[in-house]
Amino acid sequence: MANAPTWLTVLDETARVCAAHGRTDLIQWVKQKRAQLVDPKLRVLVVGEPKQGKSQLVNALINAPVCPVGDGLTTAIPTVVRHAEEPISTVVEGSGRDTTYAEIGVPRGLLADGLVLIDTPGADGDDLRAAGNSVAAPARADVVIMVTDATRELSVTEVNLLLHVVRSHPQVVVALTKTDIAPHWRLVAERNRQHLASAGIAAPLVPVSATLRLAAARTNDKAINAESGFPDLVARLKQYLTAKNDVLAPSAVGVLTATVIEQLAAPLRAELSAKDSEEPMARLYEAQRTLDELRRCSTRWQNTLNDEMTDLMSDIEYDLRERTRQIMRKVDDAFDAADPLRTWEDYQQWLETSLTEVAESNFAWLLQRCDWISGRVADHFVRYEADVVPEWRVNMPDLTRHIGTIDQPNIERFSAVQKVFTGLRGSYGGLLMFGLATTLAGMPLINPISLGAGALFGGKTIRDEGKSLLRRRQALAKTASQRHIDDFFLRLNKECKDTARWVQRILRDHYTSVTEQLHDAIVHSLRNAKQAADADAAERNKRQMELQQQMRRLATLYEQARELTVRPEGHAVLEPVA
């Protein structure tokens, strides 16, 4: 009794811990175990597969045919055999099939000492696992006798059954029955011991023969009784009975507490080892990533804008020059043949129209390119799902003011007086030349021939003069056109460049403001995420401290429980009898 307080204290502490964790299911279990351990009776559960001789083992243990045995007869409900002055038997109806059991009382010395034997139906498959809370549940027994017959070795299912029993129960005995009909039972016993050892089950193996035991009871033959192996089993059970308080109970409590603590600790451990709650941190990282991305995006769109604008300006200028050159070429061609004097009016009109056309198409192209560039830059913002393309459009300005009117160059007209004078001057040489020649022939200086020659020379001179005047006029007109077109080019080019720069500025301002808005939003969410993460970390730290405290308490209890199971004097009592 000296040790009673230790295991009782541990058990009660376990119950309190369970209550602290709010595990009512476990409390119930602990309470039930406590009631069972405080009870001085030793509950011995007999389990095993069907037809191994479980009932016969119970009968042979107490030398009375209390459990029905027979060929093909199978124990249907658990049978509890306990001491009674007069033989009695009752069936205790439970709420269901699982909780119904038979109770048999017989006057037997062994039972009077406090032994309660529980015969169970054969565990065919998973039955025992489902035993739950019935009298046949291994958790409610102090000792479990696993019955296997000697005609074959332990099967895999039997070893699994044993492993299941061992988990909830510290004291297991394997009874090898029917040794009387198995010639090689020693070999089987040896093999079974190896199987048990390799499965890590610390259970003694006791070979018994119920047939021999019952035969011995009939003839009262001590020798046969000894051969049956039952005295060994009975001695073992008696030993457990006396040692219940000192050895079985502490080790039962040890195993129980360890199991309970495992169950309690599992969720705590899971919570402790759980990675930092992912969500707030993930949001923080996400926000930071977005910010970096925005920075990169900002550089990218600026580069795009600058590059595109530079390209645009050079393209527009080239285009304009190309177009004006073409006009110039046409002007040259025209004035090679035409007389500005007669065609000036038409020409002026044509030039004006052509230049207007050039200005409009050039500028239209510029505007188109600007829109396109705006789109290109906006592409960088696609990921932000914001509609960032500016609403604004550049309108076509009035371009005619750049054209102006071309002034008619100062053109020399070939007047009648000039013609007469020029004619006279030309005819003079001819008249004189031919007059002198004809005087040799005896003619007067002025004669019809010389007059005719004078008229011929005069006419030619007038025609020559007219031609050179025309050429001069044409050259003048070309020069004037050239100058006009150059002026036009200069003015329009300036206008285009200004417009382009203006657009660039507008776009830059627009996208800068968009970037800033985005930046603000991201920074805001980053701040939020950071706050959340901080709050979460604080909360977690607090919870972790709590958990660690709880774990420490459990660990202390676990240590106590372990001490209960490994006390050396406990083992000394559990050594097998000689």
Added chain:
Amino acid sequence: MRDAPLSESVWTLLNDALELYRDSRPATDRLRHHMNRFGEPLRIAVAGPWQSGKSTLVNALVGDEVAPIEAPGGQAVFAWYQDGTEPHAVAYPAGAELPVTRSTQGLRVDVGRWDPAPVNDLVVTWPSRALRHATVIDTPPVPSACDKILRDADAVLYLTRDGRGTDLHVLEWLQDGMVAKAAPVNALMVLSRADETGGGRIDALLAARQVARRHQRDPRISGLCLGVVAVGGLVALAGRVLTDTDFAALAALAGAPRTEVENHLLSTDRFTVAEFPAPVSVEVRRALLDRLGIFGVRLATTLIRTGTDTRAKLAAELVRRSGLAELREAVSRCFIDRRDALRARSALAALESVVLAEPRPGSDALLAELERVLAGAHDFRELRLLASLQGQRVAFEKELTGEARRLIGENGTGLAARLGVDQRATASELWRLSSAALGRWQEHSEDPLFDADQRRAAEVVVRTCEGLLYSLS
């Protein structure tokens, strides 16, 4: 008369399948293999869990100690025993011939020559009358061997110690697939270690027989197998191979003072102690124990004491009591008599698995045709009805059920067995009985008091009766 159309339609079906799968080597191999099996003896697998007495039963059936063949490294090997003039053994898939010797101990296969190549099957040819109609296969323990059993065997003797739930699972598992479900019964359950019933009491075999009968009435079991037979494998084998020396030793035991000997027969330890009341050496006693078991020794000494005084008589008596005769009778009635149906069933099952494994255009039609054959074959309808009647899924009054079961061939498919009369009955008597049965069952099949299932069952019986009359005419 009734088997011919089934075999024919199965044969046609296999040929159709062969045509459809002519470019697939594995499929044609399997189909051809099953076509060849039509001409071979029925294949009966002896299956069961570990240590359920499979090899012992194979030996008892064959009548010689041919099993088990220990494979090196504990390999799981299917050992096939077939009839032949000279004993020899071939290991497959390598096809290597292994030297065998025949001794008083039975068969010895020289496993030293076992090639390191994996061996799945070992085909042993052994001259034995018992193997004439059926090839017996000794299998590794279930459930790992289930697949191969399903593939290779036409019928299964399922061995168990006590017919518990896990055995039923295996039996259910052995009937996987459309074909197996349509013709569900190709298995017999054998309580194979009947001599251990009740701790090896002297009436253990009788008790085991009662257990078997009880199992047979259990609808859960009878729906899965054709019958339950209790066999004391060790006793049966001992009876078949009992030697004169064995008999002399047993006679010496029986001759010694009874109480003293019985005292020593309480347990195996007591039987093999040095000081013994009878003049039989410890070695001989150990050998007896190995051969007969403690129960066998008890039974044999009791028999000798009560007048079974020659070796032949004792051997016959041991065989009779072991239940081996009943098992043989059941095998002959359930398997050998219905071998064509069972072989057709195996072929159809193989065809089903081929079609399911390699679906292709046309295989659906094949499957439909297979289903039609399954539904139309009267043998299968009989087997199905028998299973339903045994599993009590369909029930008439007691006498009617009994008659229906008899007519559709529970006790054997011979005319006399179906009609429940002596083998020597005259043709005119058989005719009279058949037509009477036909009339009765025709009435049942139209009886408005029966439900649809019962009427359908009655129609099957009517068809059987018509077949009987046809075969008589």
